[in-house]
Structure formats: structure tokens, C-alpha cells
Amino acid sequence: MATLDELREKLRKPLMRELLTGCQNKVVAGGIEKLLDNLGKPFPKVREVLRGYADMDEADREDRLRAALDLLAPQPQAALTPRPARPKAKAAPESVAVSNWTLDTPVEKVSFGPGATKKLHSLGLYTLRDIAHDYPRRHEDRRALPSLQEVEDGQKVTVAGVVVSKNRRTPRPGMLILEVVLENEWGVRVRCTWFQQPWVEKQLRQGARLVVTGRAKRLGRQVQVNVEYFELEETAEESLSIGRIVGVYDLKEGVSQAFVRGAVRKVLGGLPLEDYLPASVRARYNLAPLPEALRGIHFPESEEELARADHRLRFDEFLFLELRMLLQGEDGVLLGKRFTCDPQDIATFESTLPFRFTGAQRRVLEEIAADMRGERQMARLVQGDVGSGKTAVAACALYLATRDGYQGALMAPTEILARQHFKNLTHYLFPLGVRVSLLIGAMSAREKREVQQKLHLGEIDVVVGTQALIQESVSFHNLGLAVVDEEHRFGVMQRRALLRDRPDVLVMSATPIPRSLALTAYGDLELSIIDELPPGRTPIETKLIQDTHRKQAYGFVMGQIQQGRQAYVVTSLIEESETLTELLAATQLAENLRELLPQARIELLHGKMSAAEKDEIMNRFRARDFDLLVSTTVIEVGVDVPNATVMVIENAERFGLSQLHQLRGRVGRGSLQSYCVLVAGDASQKTRRRLKVIEDSTDGFVIAEADLKLRGPGELRGTRQSGVPDLRLGDITSDVEIIEQARELAKDFLQADPTLEQPRHAALRAELQARSSLVAVREVI
Secondary structure: OHHHHHHHHHHHHHHHHHHHOOOOOOOOOOOOHHHHHHHHHOHHHHHHHOOOHHHEEEEHHHHHHHHHHHHHHOOOOOOOOOOOOOOOOOOOOOOOHHHHEEEEEHHHHOHHHHHHHHHHHOOOOOOOHHHHHHOEEEEEOOOOOOOOOOOOOEEEEEOOOOEEEEEEOOOOOOOOOEEEEOOOOOOOOEEEEEEEOOHHHHOOOOOOOOEEEEEEEEEOOEEEEEEEEEEEEHHHOOOOOOOOOEEEOOOOOOOOOHHHHHHHHHHHHHOOOOOOOOOOHHHHHHHOOHHHHHHHHOOOOOOOHHHHHHEEEEEEHHHHHHHHHHHOOOOOOOOOOOOOOOHHHHHHHHHHOOOOOHHHHHHHHHHHHHHHOOOOOOOOEEEOOOOOOOOHHHHHHHHHHHHHOOOOEEOOOOOHHHHHHHHHHHHHHHHHOEEEEOOOOOOOOHHHHHHHHHHHHOOOOOOEEEEHHHHOOOOOOEEEEEEEEOOOOOOOHHHHHHHOOOOOOEEOOOOOOOOHHHHHOOOOOOEEEEOOOOOOOOOOEOOOOOOHOOOHHHHHHHHHHOOOHHHEEOOOOOOOOOHOOOOOHHHHHHHHHHHHOOOOEEEOOOOOOHHHHHHHHHHHHHHOOOOOEEEOOOOOOOOOOOOOEEEOOHHHHHHHHHHHHHOOOOOOOOOOEEEEEEEEOOOHHHHHHHHHHHHHHHHHHHHHHHHHHHHHHHHHHHHHHOOOOHHOOOOOOHHHHHHHHHHHHHHHHHHHHHOOHHHHHHHHHHHHHHHHHHHHHHHOO
């Protein structure tokens, strides 16, 4: 029979949990008064204090619980003969009272049990905030565990019970089988089996409460479960592991699911949570209150509660990501230039073109013009597939800037692209009286000084260049619009150097990325998409072949060369590698092709060449000095060789889909029918399914969506630096609507309060700072 002290402790623990979980009267089935009927008879004063508990409000419940716990405190022992003094142990950190807990309270200041701090730290949990936001990686519905009589052979099941026996067998040398018999609350027994896991035996003492998941195997009327996953419950009181929808957490060895669930329950029960989003905002976007969302993600009572919690926490992740991006400028919302942007000027520009703008170009130009007319500095990203007409749109924007007496600048990542843009802008703008100049590193010192002087005096309207534009010696007379091509190729400080005069900014990218990723990776920019190609443009024909048909592919290439066309052949390495011996290196490939195609003039381009060498080869290729260019992936985005009509990509399975699409875009630059041949060295069905996306589609945005799903956001456009992978619940591939709503709200907040300094935004700002600090720490780690 249990002693009085044992009964006191058995009653005290659930009452303490009731206090810590907010006095909800849910800590035990039937409520606190039912608990007292079972365990409270030896403690009449406690029963009297808690009489009518179910009808009390939460404040009265808390007062009564504290009084009851005082009555159940361990009784002082009678005086005994003093023991010899022991050496003083190292003092444990002083605990913080529940009433003083904050999100930033270190875990070592809260009592979670023996060894808890080490366990929590091993999971990367250092504060109560970390615990509250350590969301389960998945949820299992364990509200109604299956009847063993109805379990089918091979079915995946979860069963729970008490360990009644265990047996270790070695049927043959090197094979270990551990068998444990569990008995559930109805007395039904099931045999659970582990293979080759000797460490499990030490954890499973007789009488332990166990939850196991695995494949069922029927042996007559008996059921055996081959265990894939198991949990030890650390208390027989209200289970957090069965009879409910259960969260399953990412763990390290030595830390149990029960321990983490208990820690989370304790934190959520004792932590005062202030919602940083006002009720009006929550109503506008149909968001659950923050305390409800955190309870619902960890301990949902229904699928609806879980879904509502998940939606709110996803929304918050994207909201703070967008706020971080929009606030990353040191001065918050910047004022820019104001332009007239007369519609007649747009019409004048278009009248000089040999073509008419597409509907998508007109829409994007209207978005750009609206930004340029406003007080705020324009910061807009224009995305468009190869050949969609981004340069013409940028040229029109630069023309609008010059009409108001401002200068414009276009910065490209390489000299060959800068020369190409200079040629195109001169073609567009010279007939309209706009003075266009080039400034690149390859120019002589005298040529550079002359351009710099004219820029300073305002004698140049538009300058095109590379990083030479951001040297200290370059100063503008009145810079109004900066266009940055392939912005991700420049460093942050390089971009800011061009923007010191606070011009309006237009960023161009020929790399289609999904809208969801663009809204996060480029969260500080408004987004415009040119999603329409000019009429009459001939699509590139793409063919996927196995490497066994390579000879036929090069026969086709030679046929194109004999018609006066040119070709690219792309591979990914420049020399043999011991780990990639099957991959043709570019140097060896060029030699092989000279033997296979002796009539073709072949040159090689690779990443170990200097910029001047690369430019020299590409200029010769454009001038038709040779027929076939063997290259690694250094062929520049946007390089224009209209006579190149065919590209062969070796070992295409080694490239991402978006990269393949970008490479393919090097052909089809003129009016001639163009072709791309994907040579696959891997014959697997998985490879073929993936590459079929490229074979079947020429839409860069469709391909980018497929690439995002296959590879994840961290692999695309260097977004690991943007904070996107910090998402715990948010899914960049499917949460487009949530992202757009979160961005809309972030902009509304900053429109009303550009630096979130107003008192009504104090909680929001504090949460943003806390989350930003966590991101910074993770990036350092």
C-alpha cells in the first residue's frame, strides 16, 4: 500500500501541471474534481479548497490551486542527529519564477528535470522562445489506435502499452532479435520486434509505457509489429503520446519525444504570450491568435485546429521574412527622383522601333512609369524569359529619365554583355537624340577619363558599363535611373555604390524564377514579369537522347555548320576528375570533336581563362571566325550570336532544369530555326522524367517551378543568403497566396510606420528583432 507521502506526491504532480498549463481543467480526464475523488480522500482540506473547481473562472482556479499545493507541500521531518557536512556542490543556476518567464528566458533558468539543459542544448534550444517555436516535423493521429483484431498483414500501425516481458535472441551469428511484449489497457498483448539494435534493450525496462510504430505481421490470431519507431512515455499521468493528435519532433540521441513534449507543454502553460498582430489584422487575414496557434501546432485537439495553427505560423514566417527584406536598407523607405513619364514619350519611343510592344511589355512599362512618377525610390525587378524584350523596356525607361533632364546608367556583370547592351541602347536611343556612351575596364586610361568628364558635366545622357561605373573616379551630373542587369551577379556593396545618388532602380533578370521565390529572394523589390514572347518568334526544338546516339547528334551539328550556321557544345568540367571519370572534360571533348568533325573550325572556352580571353573568343565567334564553340557553363546569359542555331549539352542530367533552360537560350537569338540536343549519360527513368520537362516546354517559368520542386529553394539563385531556408513551416513552392498576403501586410506596416518606431508596433518590432538575431546566429554557425 502506498504511503501518505507517495499519495501526496501523486496528487501534487497533476495539480502542478494544471497550474502550469493555464488552469484549463484538462490535465486529467474528468477534471480536477474527478482526480480528487480518486486520490484526495486522505487530504480533506485540499478537497475542500478545490470544491466546485469546474465552475470557477481561471483567476479563482489559480488562487485555489496555489492554496492546495501549499497544503500538499512536503512536510518537515522530525529533528534527527546531524549528518557530517558534505562538500558544497557547484551552485545550479537560480530558477526564474513562472510569473517572470519571458520568451528570452534561458532554458537553464527553468526546471525541466535532471539533465534537461544538456538535452535541450543538444537540440539547439537555448531559450523558451526556441522551445515554443520548435515545431513538430509531422503529426500522427493517435486518437483511436487500431484494434489488433482488425489489423491487416503489412499494415503500418501505432500501438501503445506496458512492457510485460522482453527476450533477446541470436538465431545465428551476427543476427540479434529483440522481442518485447506490450499489453494495452484492455489486456490485449502484441509482440514487438527490433532487428540488430542492441542498444534498445537497455531502454525498455519491464513496466515501462511504450508507443511503437511499424509494419504489422499476422501470425495466426497473433500480431507482431516490426518496429520502425518507438517512444517511451516518462509518466503514467495524462499521456501526450496517445489518445490525441501527436506531434513528432526532430531529436538527437538521448532525448525522447516525451521529454520534448513535456518541455513544450510546460513552456506554453507558463509563458505569457503577447500577440504582435492586432485583432483587426488577424480578422482581415483570418488568422488565429498567437497563443492558440502555438498550442494548436504542438497539441492540436482536431485537424481544424492544427490547420488553423499551421496557417497562422506560416503567415508569420513569411511576414517577418518580408519585413526583414523591406527594411534591409539602412534608411528604411527612401525618397527617389520624380519623373513626368508622359504617355506621349512612351508612344514616341515605340514609334521608332521596328516592332510593337507586346501586351506584357506594355503592362510592365506602365508599372515602371507609375513608380517613376512617385516620390518613393523605385526598386523594381523585371523578369522575363530569353527574347521577351526586357532590354527594350529598360531602354524606354532610360529614355523617360532623360526627357526630364536626368542621366541613366546600365550596369552589366561582364564586358561582353556591357558591349552588347551598348550596341542595343545606341540602336534604340540614338535616333531620339539620346547620347549613349560605354565605360568598361578594357578601355584606355585616356578613353575612361574622357567618358568620366562628360558624365560629370552632363554631356552623356546614358552610360553603359561594368563595375567601372562604381569606381570613386566616376561621378554623375544628375543620375536619375540605374538599370542593373542580372543583379544577383553583383555583391551588395557593388550595388550600393551605384545607388549612392539615390536614383530609381530597375533590375533585370533573364533567369525565370517562380513568383513565390521572387517575392522572398527579392523581397525588397517590386516584381514585374514579362510573360509573353513577341509574335513570330520560332521556338527552339529540343531533343533528349541517350549518349549511345551521340554520333548521330554530331552528324546533325555538322549539317548545320555546312549550311553556314554555328554551334555550341557544353560540358561542365575542363579536365578529367578521378571521381567523375565518365564525364567528358571540355578539353578532351574539343579534341574528340576535331577528330569526329575534321571540317569544322573548333575553339574552346572555359572558366580558367581570363575575362579578356573569354571576350576575345566570344567576339571571334560572333564574327564567324570559327564554327563550333566547346564551352563549360561560363557562356554568359544574354550573349547574342544570332547565327548560332544548335547547342549540344553533354551529360545533361548533371545540370539543374533552370540552368539547362538558360544554356538553351544561347541559341534561337535570330530568325533561324534553332535546336538543342540534351545528351543523357544516365539512362534511368528518373533522369528521363526530369529532362523531359526541358524537352517538352520552352516556358522558363514552368521549368523554374519544376526545378524549385525538385531541388528546393536553397539551391536556386543563392537564396541561402536571403533567409528563405530559415522557414520551418512555410513552403516556398506552394504558399504563393500566403506570401503575397504577408508581403501586402508588411508593406502596409511600413507605409504607416517606415521604421516600426511607433508604440503600437513595439511588439512587432521586438519580434522582428528577435527573429532577425536568430537568423544571423544561424548564418554564422
